[in-house]
Amino acid sequence: MNRISLDxxxxxxxxxxHLKTQLPSKGITAIFGRSGAGKTTLINLVSGLVTPDSGMIxxxxxxxxxxxxxxxxxxxxxxxxxxxxxxxxxxxxxVRRNLRYGVMGGxxxxxxxxxxxxxxGDLLNRYPSSLSGGxxxxxxxxxxxxxxxxxxxxxxxxxxLDISRKRELMPFLEKxxxxxxxxxxxxxxxxxxxxxxAQHLVVIEDGRVVESDTIENVWSSSIMQSWQSFSDRxxxxxxxxxxxxxxxxxxxxxxxxxxxxxxxxxxxVIGEHVRLRVRASDVSIALERPNKTSIRNILSCTVNAIHxxxxxxxxxxxxxxLSLTNQQRLIATVTQWAxxxxxxxxxxxxxxxxxxxxVSQKDVAIEPQI
Numbered sequence: 001m002n003r004i005s006l007d008x009x010x011x012x013x014x015x016x017x018h019l020k021t022q023l024p025s026k027g028i029t030a031i032f033g034r035s036g037a038g039k040t041t042l043i044n045l046v047s048g049l050v051t052p053d054s055g056m057i058x059x060x061x062x063x064x065x066x067x068x069x070x071x072x073x074x075x076x077x078x079x080x081x082x083x084x085x086x087x088x089x090x091x092x093x094x095v096r097r098n099l100r101y102g103v104m105g106g107x108x109x110x111x112x113x114x115x116x117x118x119x120x121g122d123l124l125n126r127y128p129s130s131l132s133g134g135x136x137x138x139x140x141x142x143x144x145x146x147x148x149x150x151x152x153x154x155x156x157x158x159x160x161l162d163i164s165r166k167r168e169l170m171p172f173l174e175k176x177x178x179x180x181x182x183x184x185x186x187x188x189x190x191x192x193x194x195x196x197x198a199q200h201l202v203v204i205e206d207g208r209v210v211e212s213d214t215i216e217n218v219w220s221s222s223i224m225q226s227w228q229s230f231s232d233r234x235x236x237x238x239x240x241x242x243x244x245x246x247x248x249x250x251x252x253x254x255x256x257x258x259x260x261x262x263x264x265x266x267x268x269v270i271g272e273h274v275r276l277r278v279r280a281s282d283v284s285i286a287l288e289r290p291n292k293t294s295i296r297n298i299l300s301c302t303v304n305a306i307h308x309x310x311x312x313x314x315x316x317x318x319x320x321x322l323s324l325t326n327q328q329r330l331i332a333t334v335t336q337w338a339x340x341x342x343x344x345x346x347x348x349x350x351x352x353x354x355x356x357x358x359v360s361q362k363d364v365a366i367e368p369q370i
Contacts, residue, residue: 002025002060002061003022003023003024003025003060004022004023004024004025004046004058004059004060004151004183004185005022005056005057005058006019006020006021006022006023006042006045006046006055006056006057006058007019007020007055007056008020008045008052008053008054008055008056008057008065009052009053009054009055010041010045010050010051010052010053011053015036015206015207016207017038017041017207017208018207018208019038019041019042019045019204019207019208019209020209021202021209021212022212023183023185023200023202023212024183024199024200025060025183026177026181026182026183027177027183027184027198027199027200028173028176028177028184028186028197028198028199028200029183029184029185029186029198029199029200029201029202030186030187030188030193030194030197030198030200030201030202030215031043031185031186031187031188031202031204032188032189032194032201032202032203032204033189033203033204033205034189034205035189037204037205037206037207038204038206038207038208039187039189039204040155040187041207042185042187042202042204043082043153043155043185043187045057045065046059046064046080046151046153046185047075047078047080047082047153048064048065048072048073048074048075048078048080049075051065051072052065052067053067054067055067056068059150059151059183060150062079062150064078078150079147079148079149079150079151080149080150080151080152080153081144081145081147081149081151081152081153082144082152082153082154082155083137083140083141083144083152083153083154083155083157084140084155084157085155085156085157085159085160086160087128087133087136087137087139087140088140089128089136089139089140089143090128091127091128091129092127093127093128094124094125094126094127095120095123095124095125095126095127095128095131095139096124096125098128098139098143099111099114099115099124099139099142099143099146100146101143102143102147103146103147110146110148111146114142114145114146115142117172117175117176117179118138118139118141118142118172119138119172120135120138120139120142123135123139132165132168133160133161133162133165134161134165134166134168134169137157137158137161137169138169138172140157141154141157141172141176145180149182150182151182151183151184151185152176152180152182152183152184152185153184153185153187154184154185154186154187155187156187156188156189157169157173157186158170158173158188158190158193159189170193170196170197173197174196174197177197177199186198191227191228194215195215195236195275195277198215199214199215200212200213200214200215201213201214201215201218201219203218203223203224205223210223211223211224214238215236215275216236216237216238216275219234219235219236220235220236220329220331230317230319230333231281231317231333232279232281233279233280233281233319233331233333234277234278234279234280234331235277235278235280235329235330235331236275236276236277237255237275237276237277237278237328238273238274238275238276239253239254239255239260239261239273239274239275239276240253240254240271240272240273240274241253241254241268241269241270241271241272241273241274242254242260242270243270244265244268244270245262245265246265249264249265250262250263250264250265250296251263251264251265251266251268251359253274253276253359255276255299255324255328256324256325256328258300258324259299259300259324261276261297261299261354261357262296262297263276263357263359264359266359274359275359276357276358276359277357277358277359278330278331278354278356278357278358279356279358280319280331280332280333281333282354282355282356282357283322283330283331283332283333283352283353283354283355284332284334284352284353284355285320285322285332285334285338285342285344285350285351285352285353286298286350286351286353287342287350287351288351289351290351290353293353295353295354295355297353297354297355297357298351298352298353298354299324299330299351299352299354300349300351301322301323301324301330301349301350301351301352302322302323302347302348302349302350303320303321303322303323303344303345303346303347303348303350304321304322304323304329304346305320305321305346306318306319306320306321306339306344306345306346307319307320307321308336316335316336317333317334317335317336318333318334318335318336318338318339319331319332319333320332320333320334320339320344322350322352330352332352
C-alpha cells in the first residue's frame with residue numbers, strides 16, 4: 001500500500017522540528033498535540049507553505065520534497081487541498097464561483113457529487129456574507145475537493161465555530177473519510193473530534209512525533225493518558241458486527257475471537273467494523289462469573305497492571321489494566337477498598353462487567369447503556 005512518508009527537519013529562530021512518520025493512504029489521520037508542538041508546521045511542510053531545511057516528503061508514489069535530490073515541487077503542482085480555520089472565501093463571489101475558482105476544466109458530474117456530499121446545493125447563488133460559519137466551512141471543503149487533490153489538509157476547521165455550528169459540520173466531516181478516496185490530515189486539539197473522526201492518530205511533542213498508529217493503539221498509550229482526567233479514562237476497540245438482534249434492539253460486536261459485546265442497536269451489516277469506547281468508570285471486576293445480573297457484557301480477562309490513581313474526597317481510586325489478548329487492554333477504575341477486598345494482583349484471572357459502551361459507526365454516534 002502506498003503511504004505518506006515524512007522525514008524532514010526545519011529550524012526556526014526559536015525552535016527546531018524533526019518530523020518523521022509514515023501515514024496511511026486513506027481515511028482521516030488526526031494530528032494532535034499542544035499549541036506550538038508542530039501540528040500546523042507538519043501540514044504546512046506537506047503543502048509547501050513551509051520549506052524543510054532537509055529531508056524527504058512523499059505522498060503515495062509522488063516525491064514532493066527531497067533535499068538530497070534538490071527536489072521541491074511548487075505549491076501549485078503538489079495536488080494538495082487545504083482547508084484553514086477560517087473559510088477564506090472570496091466575498092465578492094457567489095458560492096458557485098468560489099467552488100469553481102482555480103478548478104481547471106469542467107466536470108459537472110464531480111461538481112454535483114461534491115455539492116451533494118456537503119449539502120450545499122441550496123447555497124450556490126448566495127454570497128459568503130449570508131452564510132453561517134458551518135456553511136462557509138462546507139463551501140471551503142468543497143472548493144478544496146473540487147481541485148481533485150491527492151491529499152487534503154485541514155487545520156482545525158472547527159476551531160472558529162461555536163458549539164451549534166460544530167455540531168452542524170461534524171456529520172459532513174465524518175462522511176469524508178468514507179466518501180473521499182484520498183488521505184486527510186486533520187489538525188486538532190479536541191479529543192472529541194479525534195474520537196469521532198480519526199482512524200489514525202499522530203501525537204507531536206516539542207517538534208517530534210512521539211506516537212503514530214491506529215487510534216485504538218495510540219489511545220491506550222501512556223502519552224494519551226496525560227490528556228485524559230483520571231475519572232474519564234477509557235479504552236477504544238475496533239469491533240466487527242456479528243449479529244443484529246431486532247427483538248431486543250441490540251447489536252453483537254466482536255472484539256476478539258473469544259470476546260464480544262452487546263450494544264444498543266446500530267445500523268450496519270454483518271462484518272462491518274465499528275469503533276467501541278468503554279469508559280473505565282463503567283467497568284467493574286468480579287472474581288467469579290456472575291450468574292444473576294442485569295449486565296449483559298461480562299468478559300474473561302487477566303489483571304495486567306494496577307496503578308494508584310488520584311485521591312477523591314473520601315476514597316482512593318485505582319486504575320486496573322485488564323488484558324483481553326496480548327495486544328488488547330481494558331481499563332477499569334475501582335476503589336482501593338475493592339482492590340484489598342478482592343485481593344487483586346497482577347496475573348490473576350478475573351471477569352470484567354461492562355455496563356456502558358459508546359459506539360461510533362460512520363456518521364452515527366450513540367451512547368447506549370447495557
